[in-house]
Amino acid sequence: METNLRLESSLWVDNKRYRAVLTGWHFNWTELDKKNHDKKTISVPVAEVVGVEEGRVEILPQKSVEDTDKDFTVFYVKRSSGGGSYGLHWRLGKTQFSCLSRVLRDQWTKHLRAALKTHSPLRPHRLLVFINPFGGKKKGREIYHSLVSPLFELAGISSHVIVTERANQARDHLLKKDLTGFDGVVCVGGDGMFSEILHGLIGRTQQEAGLCENDPTVTLHPCPLHIGIIPAGSTDCVCFATVGVIDPVTSALHIIIGDSQPLDVSSVHQASALVRYSVSLLGYGFYGDVLAESEKHRWMGPLRYDYSGTVVYLSNRSYGGIVQYLPADPVLSSPRDRTRCLAGCSVCSRSTERLFPHSSDSSSLHSSHYSHFNNDSEGDWVSVEGRFRCVSLTCMSSSCPKSPLGLSPSAHLADGTGDLILVWDTHPLGFLKYLYRHTSSQDQFDLPFVEVHRVKAVRFSLPPGKEEESFDEIGGQNDVVDDEETGYIETASRTGSQQHLADADLTKRQKTANPFLCCTACSKAPAVSVWNCDGELLPFTEILCRIHGQLVRLYARGIEDGAAMQDYVEENDKHERISYINSLT
Numbered sequence: 001m002e003t004n005l006r007l008e009s010s011l012w013v014d015n016k017r018y019r020a021v022l023t024g025w026h027f028n029w030t031e032l033d034k035k036n037h038d039k040k041t042i043s044v045p046v047a048e049v050v051g052v053e054e055g056r057v058e059i060l061p062q063k064s065v066e067d068t069d070k071d072f073t074v075f076y077v078k079r080s081s082g083g084g085s086y087g088l089h090w091r092l093g094k095t096q097f098s099c100l101s102r103v104l105r106d107q108w109t110k111h112l113r114a115a116l117k118t119h120s121p122l123r124p125h126r127l128l129v130f131i132n133p134f135g136g137k138k139k140g141r142e143i144y145h146s147l148v149s150p151l152f153e154l155a156g157i158s159s160h161v162i163v164t165e166r167a168n169q170a171r172d173h174l175l176k177k178d179l180t181g182f183d184g185v186v187c188v189g190g191d192g193m194f195s196e197i198l199h200g201l202i203g204r205t206q207q208e209a210g211l212c213e214n215d216p217t218v219t220l221h222p223c224p225l226h227i228g229i230i231p232a233g234s235t236d237c238v239c240f241a242t243v244g245v246i247d248p249v250t251s252a253l254h255i256i257i258g259d260s261q262p263l264d265v266s267s268v269h270q271a272s273a274l275v276r277y278s279v280s281l282l283g284y285g286f287y288g289d290v291l292a293e294s295e296k297h298r299w300m301g302p303l304r305y306d307y308s309g310t311v312v313y314l315s316n317r318s319y320g321g322i323v324q325y326l327p328a329d330p331v332l333s334s335p336r337d338r339t340r341c342l343a344g345c346s347v348c349s350r351s352t353e354r355l356f357p358h359s360s361d362s363s364s365l366h367s368s369h370y371s372h373f374n375n376d377s378e379g380d381w382v383s384v385e386g387r388f389r390c391v392s393l394t395c396m397s398s399s400c401p402k403s404p405l406g407l408s409p410s411a412h413l414a415d416g417t418g419d420l421i422l423v424w425d426t427h428p429l430g431f432l433k434y435l436y437r438h439t440s441s442q443d444q445f446d447l448p449f450v451e452v453h454r455v456k457a458v459r460f461s462l463p464p465g466k467e468e469e470s471f472d473e474i475g476g477q478n479d480v481v482d483d484e485e486t487g488y489i490e491t492a493s494r495t496g497s498q499q500h501l502a503d504a505d506l507t508k509r510q511k512t513a514n515p516f517l518c519c520t521a522c523s524k525a526p527a528v529s530v531w532n533c534d535g536e537l538l539p540f541t542e543i544l545c546r547i548h549g550q551l552v553r554l555y556a557r558g559i560e561d562g563a564a565m566q567d568y569v570e571e572n573d574k575h576e577r578i579s580y581i582n583s584l585t
C-alpha cells in the first residue's frame with residue numbers, strides 16, 4: 001500500500017520550484033534552486049492534511065475557487081505557539097501548488113486523497129452537532145457558524161446541527177433517537193453540555209448492550225461514537241485538559257482529522273442506583289459550595305465562579321465525613337510522580353493493554369474488563385474519617401484556564417484510575433495557600449493538610465449521627481423519586497435505569513438540596529455540603545464512585561508537548577515566512 005501511494009515530482013509554489021514527495025505517511029516539499037544549506041523542507045503528516053482541492057482555493061473570509069487545470073490546493077494543520085505555554089494552537093495551513101500538466105495534477109490529488117483514507121481511518125464523515133446557545137458568554141452559535149462549520153465543509157464533513165431549546169435535550173436525543181450513520185457527536189458549549197453528551201452516549205450504549213448501569217460492579221461497554229468538544233462554556237475543563245487550549249479552531253481541526261483520545265469516567269452511585277457520571281471534578285465541600293452559590297449568579301456568566309469562590313472562601317467552612325478508597329496499583333504511577341499525561345502518554349498506552357488485554361483496540365469488548373475491581377476484597381479498602389475543607393475526585397488533571405496544571409497535575413486521562421484529593425480542615429490562610437497553588441506550578445500536595453491517592457473507587461459517608469440530619473436537609477431520595485415535576489420517574493422509565501437522579505429540577509434542589517444556600521439565609525453552620533459533579537449539584541451526600549477505564553473517546557489527542565514541538569513549529573514557520581517574503585518580491 002505504502003509504495004502505491006508514493007509520488008514524487010517537481011511542483012511550483014509562488015513561481016518557485018519544489019521537489020514534492022508523498023511517502024504515504026508524510027507529504028514534504030523542498031525548495032530547489034537554492035544553495036544546499038538554505039534548503040528547507042516543509043513536512044506535513046498525511047494524517048494532518050485537512051483537505052485537497054483542485055484549483056487555487058481560498059476559504060477565508062469566503063470560499064473562492066479559481067478553477068485552473070494545473071493547480072491544486074492542500075489544506076493542513078499548522079501549529080502556532082502563540083497562545084501561551086501549555087498547549088499549541090492549531091490553525092489551517094494552505095499551500096497552492098502548480099504542476100506541469102493536468103495529468104500530474106490529477107495524480108497528486110488522487111494520491112493525496114487515497115493516502116488520507118489509509119492513514120486517518122477515524123475521520124468523521126457525518127456528525128451530530130448540539131449547540132447550547134446559553135453556555136458561557138452565549139456565543140455558541142456564532143462560534144460554530146463562523147469558525148467551525150466552514151472547516152467541516154472544507155473537509156467534506158456533513159453535519160446535522162441542533163441548537164438546544166432546553167437543558168437535557170441533547171442527552172435525551174442521544175438516548176432515544178436514531179443515530180445510524182453518525183460517526184461522532186459534537187457539543188458546542190461547556191462542561192455541562194459535554195456532560196449531557198456523555199450521559200446520553202453512555203446510557204444509549206449500555207441500553208443497547210442490555211447492561212444495568214446501576215450496578216457499580218458491572219463492566220460497562222465503551223461508547224462506539226466519538227465525542228468532539230467545541231469550547232463555548234465557562235470552565236471548559238474537559239476541552240482544556242484533553243487539548244491544552246480553549247480554542248474552537250484547534251478543536252475543530254482535531255475533530256476533522258479524526259484524532260482519538262480515550263477517557264476514564266467515574267460512575268457515581270447511591271444505594272445501588274446510578275446517580276451520574278463524572279470525568280472532571282467530583283467535589284464535596286468547597287467546590288460543591290462554590291457551584292451551589294454560583295447557580296444563583298448565572299447571569300454573571302463565567303465570572304460567577306470567581307464571585308462565588310470568594311464568598312464561599314470567606315464563609316470558612318469544613319465538613320465531617322468518612323472517606324473510603326480502593327487504592328490503585330502504586331507500581332504503575334503515582335499522583336506525586338511529577339509526570340504529566342501528554343499526547344502519546346506511555347502510562348495510558350500501557351493501561352489500554354491492561355484494560356483490554358486481548359484486543360488491539362479498546363472499542364472491542366471482552367469479559368475480563370475491570371476484573372481488577374471485582375477481585376478486590378473489602379479488606380483492600382482504606383478508610384479515613386475527619387473534617388475536610390474539600391474532598392475531590394478527578395479522573396484527569398482537570399486543568400482549565402483558571403488552573404493551568406489542574407487539580408491533580410499528574411493525573412492521567414486514560415489509565416483507569418482517578419485521583420482522590422483530601423484537604424483536611426485547616427486555618428483560612430493555609431486553605432488559601434492550597435487554592436492559590438492551583439494557579440501556579442507550586443506543588444499543591446506539598447502541604448501538611450493535603451493528601452492525594454490514586455484510586456479505583458471511593459465511598460463517602462457522613463459520620464454516625466449525621467445521616468438523618470443530612471437526609472432531611474437535602475430532601476432525601478424519596479422526595480426526589482416521588483416528585484413528578486423533577487422528571488426523574490419519566491427518565492427512569494425511559495432509560496430503564498435509575499440514572500439521572502440529578503435531573504431533579506434545579507430550583508427545587510437549590511431550595512431543598514442545597515445546605516449552603518439554606519444556611520446563608522438562616523446563618524446556621526451547615527452540617528453537610530453538596531457534591532459538585534462536573535458542574536451539576538448531586539441530590540445525595542453518601543455516594544460510591546467507581547472509575548471505568550477508557551469508557552468514552554474524544555476527538556482529541558491529549559496535550560502536545562509544546563517544548564518538544566517547538567523546533568518543528570519554528571522550522572515550518574520560518575520557511576513559510578521566507579516563502580511569503582519571496583512571493584512579495
Ligand SMILES: CCCCCCCCCCCCC/C=C/[C@@H](O)[C@H](COP(=O)(O)O)NC(=O)CCCCC
Pocket residue numbers: 190191192193233234235236237280281287290291305306309398400402403407432435436438439532533534535536
Ligand atoms: C486564590 C485563587 C483560587 C483559584 C482556585 C482555582 C481552582 C480551579 C480548579 C477548577 C477545577 C475545575 C474542574 C471542572 C469543573 C467543571 O466541570 C464545572 C462546570 O463547568 P461549566 O459547565 O463550564 O460551568 N466548573 C466548576 O465547578 C467551577 C469550579 C470553580 C471553582 C473556583
Ligand SMILES: Nc1ncnc2c1ncn2[C@@H]1O[C@H](COP(=O)(O)OP(=O)(O)O)[C@@H](O)[C@H]1O
Pocket residue numbers: 131132133134135136137163164165166167168188189190191192193194196232233234235236535
Ligand atoms: N437551551 C438550553 N437552555 C437552558 N439550558 C441548557 C440549554 N442547553 C443546554 N443547557 C444546559 O446548560 C448547562 C450549562 O451549559 P454549558 O454549555 O456547560 O455552559 P457553562 O459552562 O456556562 O455552564 C448544561 O448543564 C446544559 O444541560
Ligand SMILES: [Ca+2]
Pocket residue numbers: 264394395396411412413414415416417418
Ligand atoms: Ca485517569
